Amino acid sequence: MTTKTQKTVWLIVMILMVAVVIAPIFVMFKYSISDRSSVVTGGQVIPLWPYNPTLEQFESLLAMDSFLAATISSLQVALLSVAISLVIGTPAAFALVRYRFPGVMVLATLLISIRLFPNIVAVVPVAEVFLKLNLVNSVIGVAMAHSLLSIPYVVFIAMGVFETIPKDLEEQAQILGASKFYSFTRIILPVALPGLAAGAIYVFLLSWDEFIFSYFLLAFGDLSTLPVLLKKILSWTPQHNLLAAISVMLSIPVIIFTFVVQKYMQAGATAGAVK
Amino acid sequence: MVIKPMDTAYVSNSASNAAMAFIRKNLFGIVILAPAALYLIGFLLIILYKVLELSFTFDGPDGTLFPTAIHFIELSKRSEFREAFTRTLWFTLIGTPLELFVGMVAAFLISKEFKGRGLIRSLFVLPLAIPTIVTAITLYIVFDFPGGHVNDLLMGHHAFFPFQIISYPVDWRGSEFFALIVSIFGKVWRDMPISMLIILAGLQAIPEDQYEAAKTLGAGAFQTFLKITLPLLTPAMSTVLVLRSIEVWKEFIFPFILAGSYPLLATLIERAYHEWRNPNEACAISLVLLGLIIFSTVFIFKTLKWLRHRLVRI
Numbered sequence: 001m002t003t004k005t006q007k008t009v010w011l012i013v014m015i016l017m018v019a020v021v022i023a024p025i026f027v028m029f030k031y032s033i034s035d036r037s038s039v040v041t042g043g044q045v046i047p048l049w050p051y052n053p054t055l056e057q058f059e060s061l062l063a064m065d066s067f068l069a070a071t072i073s074s075l076q077v078a079l080l081s082v083a084i085s086l087v088i089g090t091p092a093a094f095a096l097v098r099y100r101f102p103g104v105m106v107l108a109t110l111l112i113s114i115r116l117f118p119n120i121v122a123v124v125p126v127a128e129v130f131l132k133l134n135l136v137n138s139v140i141g142v143a144m145a146h147s148l149l150s151i152p153y154v155v156f157i158a159m160g161v162f163e164t165i166p167k168d169l170e171e172q173a174q175i176l177g178a179s180k181f182y183s184f185t186r187i188i189l190p191v192a193l194p195g196l197a198a199g200a201i202y203v204f205l206l207s208w209d210e211f212i213f214s215y216f217l218l219a220f221g222d223l224s225t226l227p228v229l230l231k232k233i234l235s236w237t238p239q240h241n242l243l244a245a246i247s248v249m250l251s252i253p254v255i256i257f258t259f260v261v262q263k264y265m266q267a268g269a270t271a272g273a274v275k
Numbered sequence: 276m277v278i279k280p281m282d283t284a285y286v287s288n289s290a291s292n293a294a295m296a297f298i299r300k301n302l303f304g305i306v307i308l309a310p311a312a313l314y315l316i317g318f319l320l321i322i323l324y325k326v327l328e329l330s331f332t333f334d335g336p337d338g339t340l341f342p343t344a345i346h347f348i349e350l351s352k353r354s355e356f357r358e359a360f361t362r363t364l365w366f367t368l369i370g371t372p373l374e375l376f377v378g379m380v381a382a383f384l385i386s387k388e389f390k391g392r393g394l395i396r397s398l399f400v401l402p403l404a405i406p407t408i409v410t411a412i413t414l415y416i417v418f419d420f421p422g423g424h425v426n427d428l429l430m431g432h433h434a435f436f437p438f439q440i441i442s443y444p445v446d447w448r449g450s451e452f453f454a455l456i457v458s459i460f461g462k463v464w465r466d467m468p469i470s471m472l473i474i475l476a477g478l479q480a481i482p483e484d485q486y487e488a489a490k491t492l493g494a495g496a497f498q499t500f501l502k503i504t505l506p507l508l509t510p511a512m513s514t515v516l517v518l519r520s521i522e523v524w525k526e527f528i529f530p531f532i533l534a535g536s537y538p539l540l541a542t543l544i545e546r547a548y549h550e551w552r553n554p555n556e557a558c559a560i561s562l563v564l565l566g567l568i569i570f571s572t573v574f575i576f577k578t579l580k581w582l583r584h585r586l587v588r589i
Contacts, residue, residue, distance in 0.1 A: 006496065014384050014395070021398060024464065025405065027424060028413045045432040046422060092311030099304035101297070107312065114315050117322075118525040118568060120541045121561040124548055125325030126318075148318050151311055180303040209406040211528055219549060227408040234532070240416045247409040258404035259397065 028251070031244030032057055039241045057245035067246065070229035073139060077214075077225055078207040080143035081150055085203050088147070089154030090196060094184060096155070097162040108159070115152040119212045122148075127216045137221030145213040150203040157202065161195030162188070201257050208253065226250045326565075329558035346559040356560070359543040362455060363524070363564075366539055367571070370459045370523040375515050377463050378470020385471075386478045403468045411532035414461045418447040418533070447533075454534035461529040466522065470515045477511025478504070506586055513579040520575055524568045540564045 030050065031039065034057075038050035061067045096108045126145055127136065135141030165188060173183040189196075211227040218228050230246055298305065331342040350356040385396050402410070417424045421444040431439035447453045481504065489499045527541040538546055540560055547557035 010384065013380065017381060017384060018395070018398060020464070021401060021467075024410060024413045024417060025401065027417050028409065031416060041422060044422075045427050046424060048433070088310045088314055091307030095304040095308035099301050099308075101301055101304070107308075111311060111315055114319055116521070117319065118521075118565065120525050120527050120544055121326065121565050122322045124544060124554055124557045124561060125322045125329070127548070128325060128329070128554055129321060148315070151315055155311060184303075184307075209408070211408045216545075216548070227406065230408055230412055231532070234412070234415070240419070243412055243416065247406075247412055251405050251409050254406055255401075255404045258400075 028244050028247050031241050032248040034241045034244075036239070036241075039239055057241050058249075060242070061245055061249065066224070066229060066233075067249075070224045070226050071249075073223055074208060074225040074227075076139045077142045077146065078204045080139060081146035081207040082200050082203045084143060084147040085150040085154045086196065086200060089151045089199075090158045090189075090192075091184070092151075093155045093158030094162050094188065097159050098167070108155070112152045112156050115149065119149070123212055123216045126213065130217060136217050137223050139223070142214050142217050142225065143207070145217060146203075146207040146210055149210065149213070150206050153202060153206070154199050157199040158192070158196060161192045161199075164195075165191055205254050205257055208250075326558045326561055329555045330562050332555065334555075346555050347563075350556060350559055350563075355538070355546075356543065359538045359540050359560075360563075362451075362537060363540045363567070366455060366459060366526070366530070367520060367523045370462055370526075371516060371520040373459065373463050374466055374470050374519040374523065375512060377467050378474050378515055379512075381467055381471040382474035382478055386475060399471060400468045402465050405465075407465055407528045408532070410461055410465050411528050414457060414529075415448075415532055418453075418457050420444055420446040420449065423447070448535070451534075451537045454537050455530070458526070458529040458533045461533060462523060462526050465529075466519065470519060473515050473518075474508065474511050477508050480511075481507045509579075509583055509586065513576075513583070516579065517572060517575055520571055521568055524571065525564065540567075 030048070033053045033055065034050040035052045035054045037052070038047050041047075092111070096104060096111075126148075130136050130141045130145070133141075135144065169191065170180075170183040170187055173187045174180070178187070209227065210225075211231070214225045214228050215231060218224055224232060226246065227250065230243065230250070233243065233246070328341075330346055331344070333340040333343045333345045381399050385392055385399065418426075420426065423444075425447070426441075426444040427433065428436055429440045430442070430444065431437050445453060447457050485503050485507070486499060489503055494502065525541055526539070527545070530537075530539045531542045531545065534542070541564065544557050544560045544564070547553050547560055551557075
């Protein structure tokens, strides 16, 4: 194979790959700004760009009660699971990093590897238990289930953050008379904050996207998170542009956080580590 | 001999003293570790207990039977379960190698320096940033019947692709074969960045002097790939295969949205729970799936280890 044919093959594969990666995302945005005539074409070819691009789908979403309610529930669930997983996970990560008693590494591995347990296997037992505890169809129930998924991540991320903070810092505080609790909350946590914020965003996105647990806990109730709302709407065979508009609203925070904030957060985490 | 009881008393006393000292020394650590450990391990135990309890209990008219394999026997008689089982096998057998292959193609595309590499790399990570349910819904729209984009494209309706591959629109979600293919497409599309990043890390770990040595000895591009890149990449490829196979076995969202009439084991769990109203059978299916995942992971692990021994001789 000559270098020239190699380059041609590379270019063709690259173009194909880029097209396949972009196509679904482009179609989603295209549908979300499509007017009715570009979606319901009566057997005609669906245009690659809408005849009359419009934002009316988004306007109608803002007037749609079920969408607004689902957005609010999604936010509540996500923020609550951020709170639960940070409050429970961060101290545990600190203990796992600083206290080297026997079995601590086994415990750390166990806590993190719980994530490997398949969601779809865990979901029926969780739904059954929550049904008895009256946690089905409630924000708290869904947030508790999501925390189950996110605490291992928080422990993992926070362990990485605490490992970069030198031990001298808290030892000095303790020599000066600070209690362990005081030095953890007032000295260590502020230094770890940028790294922990990355963890918090990660947990928020995990909960915002999560479908399986949310669906099993909310399938038959009035309450919906945005992913569950999408699935519930799908059974009324709605217009595709409405589906796409909700999809865009659901994706935007994730895309923004993944690309814009993550870079800043990584910089923040390392800056925090150097003191 | 007389001091023996005193001796043991002294020993046990010192042991409890040591335990007390240990607890006192690590009290803060234990206290702040306890909530997470209790929450996660507690939930795990409850889940395991519930799965086992539900799948081996039968509440009949004559009272409760435990343990009983009746749900597994009932399931094995259901054609839905047997079909789902076969579909899941095919889904995994096709999906896992495909995940590895696409990940490798993407990684090789961006492994060498070129203009705009950073941009392409960010672009290739984009599928991870789209919520899975959104990807599934988008594919639901794109593969619509009769008037979806893919049908339009394959029928040659667009100027940039004037080849008529099919003469009638395909009912993608209404055919078992195509519904599963579309689900696999979605799964592979969504997971491509993960496989790509692992393979890319593996590629970058291969020392440059290996390639230079091969070049000096007169190896061509193909030979270099076969004799250097591929063997040295096997650890990364193994990681992708093991991790991805677990993910493909338990895939739920894509088949749930795109192949609703043709359930896999994971989507059959949902059907058993919501449509059949039978949590016991749902848990029995879960156990079968869990068994399959564990078996296949161990199998892939052992096979890869054996393969690596045969392939890489240093």
